[in-house]
Amino acid sequence: MSSPETELSRLGWREWIALPDLNIPLIKAKIDTGARSSALHAFMVDPYKRGGSHWIMFAIHPYQNRTDIIVECHSPVHDRRVVSDSGGHRNRRYVIKTQLVVGQKIMVAELTLTNRDTMKFRMLLGRTAMRGHYVVDPQKSYLQGKPDFVTPLKQPE
Secondary structure, eight states, X not given: OOOHHHHSEEEOSEEEEEEGGGTEEEEEEEXXXXXXXXXXXXXXXXXXXXXXEEEEEEEEOOSTTOOSOOEEEEXXXXXXXXXXXXXXXXXXXXXXXXXXXXXXXXXXXXXXEEOOTTSSOSEEEEHHHHTTTEEEOTTOOOTTOOOOOOOOSSOOO
């Protein structure tokens, strides 16, 4: 008899992720079971209204140690929440819901937007997004390989 854990895919402590809704083909993410929420690097954050709905425009440097490459992203605002960072500082962040591609699996997760320019990883995948999908092997890296970039399954209105 197999346990539910053995049926879940394994992640290393860092993995490659694609964000097709945001036109980000590849971003290196730290897998963090100590973090409840997932976070995505964002700067030049600018909320706006589109058709009566709240949207957010933000820019991202998708690659570590590279500020010369910028991707402009647009997404509906899912929520705004007070989040504590690893240093215990609390701040209010925009939350978006978007597709993630990890290996061959496509899933939808909530991501908080915050400036991670000073952090080693531009994205942090927290335990809420992983729950029911993955177990983490902290001794391994990139167990899922690089995802094939997929075009967005839904286009913004």
